[in-house]
Amino acid sequence: GESVGLHLPTLSVQEGDNSIINCAYSNSASDYFIWYKQESGKGPQFIIDIRSNMDKRQGQRVTVLLNKTVKHLSLQIAATQPGDSAVYFCAENSGGSNYKLTFGKGTLLTVNP
Amino acid sequence: EAQVTQNPRYLITVTGKKLTVTCSQNMNHEYMSWYRQDPGLGLRQIYYSMNVEVTDKGDVPEGYKVSRKEKRNFPLILESPSPNQTSLYFCASSLMTGTNQPQHFGDGTRLSIL
Numbered sequence: 001g002e003s004v005g006l007h008l009p010t011l012s013v014q015e016g017d018n019s020i021i022n023c024a025y026s027n028s029a030s031d032y033f034i035w036y037k038q039e040s041g042k043g044p045q046f047i048i049d050i051r052s053n054m055d056k057r058q059g060q061r062v063t064v065l066l067n068k069t070v071k072h073l074s075l076q077i078a079a080t081q082p083g084d085s086a087v088y089f090c091a092e093n094s095g096g097s098n099y100k101l102t103f104g105k106g107t108l109l110t111v112n113p
Numbered sequence: 114e115a116q117v118t119q120n121p122r123y124l125i126t127v128t129g130k131k132l133t134v135t136c137s138q139n140m141n142h143e144y145m146s147w148y149r150q151d152p153g154l155g156l157r158q159i160y161y162s163m164n165v166e167v168t169d170k171g172d173v174p175e176g177y178k179v180s181r182k183e184k185r186n187f188p189l190i191l192e193s194p195s196p197n198q199t200s201l202y203f204c205a206s207s208l209m210t211g212t213n214q215p216q217h218f219g220d221g222t223r224l225s226i227l
Contacts, residue, residue, distance in 0.1 A: 032213035043117075043203050043218035044156070051213070089156070093213050099144050099163070100171065101216060103156040 012110045019077040021107045023090035026071060032093040034101065035064060035075045039086045047075070047088075077109075085111045115140045117219035119204050125225040126194060134189045134222045136204030143209040145187040146171070146216065147179065149200040156203065162187055163209065194226045 013019050025033075031052040036044035050057045050064045050073075057064050063076040073090050087108050091101040117138045126132055138145065146161040148171075158171030162181040176198055178190040187206075191198060201223050205216040 034215050036218075041220070043205075043220045046215040046217065049213075049215050091156075099146075099207065099209065099213065099216075100158060100161065105153070105155045 009105070010108045010110070012112060013080050015080060015082060015111055015113050017080055019075075019080045019084070019109060019111075021075045021077075021088050021090075021109065023073040023075075023104050024071060025073065025090075025092050027092065027094050027102075028068075028071065030092040030094050033064070033066060033073050034091045035062075035073075036089045036091065036103075037084075037086045038089065038106070044089060080109075080111050082111045082113055085109055115217070117204055117206055117217055119202075119219040119222045121222060122220065123223050125227065127227050128195055129193050132191050132194060132224075134191075134202060134204075134224070136187045136189065136219060137185050138187075138204075138206040138217075139185065140206060140208075140217070141184065142206035142217075143184070144216070145181065145204065145206045147177070147187070147189045148203045148205065149173065150203060150221075151200050159189070159202075191224075194224075196226045199224060199226045 034049045035047040037047050038044045048059045048064050050066050055066050061078045065074045087106040089106045090104045120135045143164050147159040148156045150156050157173050159177050160179040162168045168179050201221050203221050204219045207216040208214045
C-alpha cells in the first residue's frame with residue numbers, strides 16, 4: 001500500500017551545522033512532494049515543494065532532493081539555527097485528482113546552541 | 114494577512130454532545146480539507162472539498178460530517194462525539210490550478226471528548 005515514512009524519528013544538530021532529513025515513499029505514481037515544518041502549538045507550515053519532473057529545488061537555506069529511482073526525498077537545511085527546531089513532515093500527492101496528501105510520521109529536529 | 118482560521122482552539126466536552134469546529138480561509142482557495150493528528154499516526158485526512166457544495170471522504174471519515182455552503186468556510190461537525198475522536202484537528206486549504214499547490218494549514222483545534 002501507499003506509505004510515506006521517515007528514516008530518523010529524531011535528529012539533533014549543532015547550531016551552524018547543516019541538517020539532512022530523509023523520507024522514503026512507496027507510491028511510484030506520486031508526482032508532487034512537500035516538506036512542512038511544525039512548531040509546538042502550531043499547524044504545519046509550508047517550506048518547499050518539488051514536482052516529479054525535477055530532482056532538486058532550492059529555497060532560502062533549504063534544498064529538497066528527489067530520487068525517483070529509490071523513491072527517496074530529503075530536506076537539507078543549511079546553517080541550522082535554533083529557530084529551525086521543529087517537527088518536519090514530508091508529504092506526497094499520489095497523482096490522483098483529489099489533491100490528497102499522504103503525510104509521513106515526522107522527524108523532530110533539535111538544534112543545540 | 115493570508116490565513117486559515119479555526120475555532121475553537123481548545124475544547125473539552127462530553128460524549129454525545131454535538132459540536133462544530135469552524136474553519137475559514139481568506140485566500141479564495143477552492144480546495145479545503147480536514148485532518149486529524151494523533152501520536153504515532155501522523156496527519157490523516159478526514160474530509161475534503163474541491164469547491165462549494167462538493168465534499169468527499171478522506172481516509173478516516175467515520176463519525177464526522179462537513180459542509181461547504183460558501184467558498185471560505187468548511188466546518189467540521191461531530192454529531193455524537195466519542196472519546197476516540199479526542200485528537201488535534203487541522204483545517205487546510207489550497208488553490209486548484211490544474212497542477213498541485215501546497216496546502217496551507219490553520220493552527221489546530223485540540224478536542225478532548227470525555
